[in-house]
Amino acid sequence: MRWIHFDERDPIEAAEHRAYLARIETWWNAFAKKADALDAHFSRRGPIWDLPAWMNEHLSAIHPALAWEYGRALHINGHRLVITPETLKHLRPMVRSIVNGAPSIPGWEFYDYRPVESIQAAEQIAKVRAQSDLTGVLASASVGKHNRIDVTFYFPDQGSFSEQRGCEAGFVTAETLLGEQTLDEWIGRVHAKVLPARSRVSRLMGWTGPPPPDTFPLTSFRASVLELIDSIRHKLRPEPWHKHIPVPTGPNEPIGYTFSRKPEPAADYPGGADIAIASASDHDLWMAMHTDPGFYSARYSRHGETFCCLKMDGAEKTFQARFDVRCEVERALVDLLPDQHAGAITGGATGLRYGYIDLALADVAKAWQLIRERLRNANVPRRSWLLFYDRTLAQEWIGVYDDSPTPPGMEHP
Secondary structure (H helix, E strand, O other), X not given: OOOOOOOOOOHHHHHHHHHHHHHHHHHHHHHHHHHHHXXXXXXXXXXXXXXXXXXXXXXXOOOOOOEXXXXXXXXXXXXXXXXXXXXXXXXXXXXXXXXXXXXXXXXXXXXXXXXOOOHHHHHHHHHHHHOOOOOOOEEEEEEOHHHOXXXXXXXXXXXXXXXXXXXXXXXXXXXXXXXXHHHHHHEEEEXXXXXXXXXXHHHHHOOOOOOOOOOEEHHHHHHHHHHHHHHHHHHOOOOOHHHOOOOOOOOOOOOOEEEEOOOOOOOOOOOOOOEEEEEEOOHHHHHHHHHOOOOOHHXXXXXXXXXXXXXXXXXXXXXXXXXXXXXHHHHHHOOHHHHOOOEEEEEEEEEOOEEEEEXXXXXXXXXXXXXXXXXXXXXXXXXXXXEXXXXXXXXXXXXOOOOOOOOOOOOOO
């Protein structure tokens, strides 16, 4: 469901949104009444009661997929509560609203991501969640595909190494030392390997062999990963996209260089499934937006820009006509958005049914007002929308017209 851009005029969406808001309010009212009992529970000053059952009754009533964690407060003397959708990233906007709506309760902090914690906390969490000992574990990190950071954890050979368990321990360790948000946005592959075995004599004598190259202790893990992130960000465009305006090479030419693929014919196409010819100012950015289900704009912009896509129906047109319309719309927008410092075109595509224009928007609300007016004046089809590439915005969309239908693949269940 849409959370940020839901349509108040859609009776189904509006009723669903109101129902969620009512459940959120009910949850916080219940929590406020229980705050003293929760404090007594964690301070072991009161009777033992079934906390998971209580959370399931009240928090899970908002959405059954929400996860939660209690812990010691980070900035005050008290407790913290983390509410997270974990793998269901499209629920992030709703979770942010839940946490932003928390009442002010003395002794309590509320978070919508698991926060950064100490190496001691990582050791405890790895024991509980992955049944793994982090003693002697080393790590390495490198820049991977689509501006992600790939990490590898090396475990001492104790005769019972399990790659699966090592990966689980590595994941929770990375999450604990980096925080859940950095993990989501930047970490790619997580590997686990065993440290090179030592001879029996070496083990008896307490000798240790040289560690694998480019490894570091877990105490340096956070600093090493953040350094790599900084190196990626340093290579990104130093200025916003709207200060680097791509220009079409001709009246019927797309922006950027062109490449192609062969989609399978179908009655309709979610996302960009029908794309046959595409053009892009930045090939890696285009591939990340269209092939990485965990795409985040933060990995491709220093300036908080949101990468999104204008999708326009052209079912009644020939492929060439769809291509020409796309180029015409690109020309209409290529100066409009940069002039208002609202965004820029990064590329686009033509498909078996739809035309696409990729955008980097510095201000989504401001840019959309400009885009929508221009598109309405051009009489683009009713089935035209603004879609978003970020994983947390995967269910968000905005119609060009008030009566634009739901995009394919995003229909109400």
